[in-house]
Amino acid sequence: MSTESTTNLTKKDFKSNQDVRWCPGCGDYAILNAVQGAMAKLGKKREDVVFVSGIGCSSRFPYYMETYGFHSIHGRAPAIASGVKIANPKLDVWVITGDGDAMSIGGNHFIHALRRRINLKILMFNNRIYGLTKGQYSPTSELGKVTKSTPMGSLDTPFNPIHLALAAKASFVGRSVDMMGSHLEDVIMKAAAHEGSAYIEIFQNCNIFNDGAWKHITDRTVRDDMLIDLRHGEKLIFGKDHDKAIVLDGFDPKVVNVADVDEKDIPVWDVEANSTFAYLLAGNPEGKLPTPIGVFRDVKRPAFDVGVHDQIARARQKYGEGDLEQLLYAGDLWEVK
């Protein structure tokens, strides 16, 4: 598999000759940069990588990668990518999508790609707005959001994308932030190493239509206290001075001072554990908790595309290579002389 191959390619080798056309200041630039960096570090061969996208600002992404790319139709990228991956499991198939593309028009394909555990890496740029169509609220916009299509505020409850991915049984669920380059690159590399359906939600800033959507938690000045990085095998400790922790009080996660609790009562994060804890953390009901980023879940399950070819190999073993003539000349035959 190509994930094991090493090449001497650099980040630059993954840049295509196309001019990048997002609005100046858009968070997409940083994500592109992190993905290109990850590709080089992973030692990917460019010809073995396919980026498939839907429609939206983020979906322009494949044009800027010097790999194979398919800019498809709204919401359908996971379905197209599924076909690519099943047809040729040796390829590394990545889906680039946005909150409107994946959670709204493509919601069905999104959940089915995840539960089916096709070996796809789905990167969802979540800017909580429709950018390409110039500023309507999206399925991740907060309740009451005032936009062009909701002048008096939106009336619908947003999706929690991590909840959706966990419930759909994605075997890898991660989250990162456009401006946190090395963190993002790290989560991408972990997803790349995962065998199965991987989903990464990326907080992305649309500086034109929804500027500052994530600023209250991701800004350099507050992020240490507002975010907690979920790292496998490490305790749930956060804060600029590493002085705060999350502990479980029954079914309620709550924040405590490290100094106030017994060290052994602070849970150690386990990406392979039952996803209930991940679900509770991602919920963050009243904003009482820091927002988790990092890896929520990373469990081994057999990948669908591998299973498909496995069945073909088994059928060939059992019945021999299929013969067309035998198949045609079958059933009740009769001769006319």
Place this chain on the structure above:
Amino acid sequence: MESDNKAARPVETLKQAIIRFAGDSGDGMQITGSQFTNTSAVFGNDLATFPDYPAEIRAPAGTIPGVSGFQVRFSSFDIHTPGDRPDVLVAMNPAALKVNIKDLKPNGIVIVNTDNFGKQDLVKAKYEVNPLEDSTLDGFRVVRVPLNMLTKETLKDSGLDPKVVMRCKNFFALGIVYWLFQRPMETTVDYLNLEFGKNKKRPEIAEANIAAMKAGYNFADISGLFQVSYEVPRAKLTPGTYRNIQGNMAVGLGLLAASKLCGLPLFLGSYPITPASDILHQLSAYKNHGVITFQAEDEIAAICASIGASYAGNFAVTTTSGPGMALKSEALNLAIMTELPLVVVNVQRGGPSTGLPTKTEQSDLLQMMFGRNGDSPVPIIAASTSSDAFDCAIEASRLALKYMTPVILLTDGYIANGAEPWRLPKISDLPKIEVRQLESKDKEWYQPYLRDQHTLARPWAIPGTDLLQHRIGGLEKEDVTGNVSYDPANHQRMTNLRHEKVAGIAKDLPPFQLVQGQKGDQILVLGWGSTRGAITAAVESLREEGKSVAQAHLRYINPFSPALKEVLESFEHVLIPEMNMGQLAFLIQGKFAMKVHSYTKVTGLPFTTNEVIDKVHEILG
């Protein structure tokens, strides 16, 4: 009972016979009819069948909506349709009698299961008076058989559950009909042993059905139910090896053949839908041929996965019916824009909306032609019989791969489920399909939209090939480079190129031939799709009458054969019978600015031969 052996009774020879088996959905009429069909096929008759299913969801037992029918016509000469009116009707209950008796020929034989004509049964079929006791059946030869009782009696020592015993009564009835037409029973015995004995590991069920069938045969023989029995001699078919084939099965085999002929793995993305699902089931069983089937979450994902597989270098197909086609139209346009090979099979059914899922119709033609945004030409091929669907599937695949385009293959419910004898092709006679997927060394000249001079196809470079990395998508492409382009002149040029590429396929079609008659005849009956049998039989009969009638049947609907216009113009009248509101007629009139007679029918049932004959008489006056 007096022994009155069969040799004592006369055997009458017939050129053909039509039998309709009718009963409740639970009575096994489809199996019974198929068995009679296979036996007759193996015997050497020409034949045609028409299974008429009720809606998918089982109606209450014994009611009129629950009636299931299977008509088989078998003959000693070449036939084209399952026939209009049966000679023999097997009616397992009053509802089946009520639905079908109006079609039975005068003096036809009706075999009724008298055990199912109780008070309740009559109420369910909405009969106020028992039709066995009033004048309903006057003018027919009525054969009364207490099927339940006789089957019970036959299997009383089998030790089987009474419910299971009752499920054997269709084979008792089949035995009676086998005697009536002097058919051997081996084919059915073998089938039962294989299906129940070997596959389902229920040899006791196989034995019970065989016993019931043989008892039925003997009962007909010794009871003197019939004054005569009949024989229908073998037909003189073209020499070769034959099997029976249904259209869905033929499509599946044709697609598999195409995959072998082009040397690429077959990928089918599909979503269950009546009446196309059989193709998905069939291809799912061909794993040892390297076939990949993917049951997607919806119709859209089904075609999208196929497009993805095509992009990755597989020979990709998606199968569906009308409502599914509606959902696939946006993605079909993506395949048109990205110029990827894809075969789209639409097994048409009655519409609009959910319509009549189990009934046949040809009403998706204009949807296939025009049902997408933008100017988006797509080649369309229509199969005309069950066995023709095999050749059409290969042809659709050839065009898709050669021209780098999606191609629509149209069949319909009638072709999908109807069976006919198929003279099997020699594998070595099947046309090779040339495909070229580029290699790294093609880097020298490669551009994603640099077209072949002759076919205007763009080159196929698949992921995994070093140095040919490129990006495609649904946005308008710049000519040659394939870069995104909003340039007005380029859009005009690319629209023209997409149009010319599909129109250019016309040069690649076999020469246009009339099925019967010649140019200059007074009237041409022009058809497409599954109306072929009825039209052929009608034109044959009209020509025997001495009428100046010709017949043409279209396989290629987009593009039309280049000769078509001139051929059509050589006739004083052109009659187009179709199972829709006049869609081919609309296309012909629009394209050639000529007047035609449109003859339409949308009852969910195919044309009868007589309907077409009458229409021609009416026009010729």
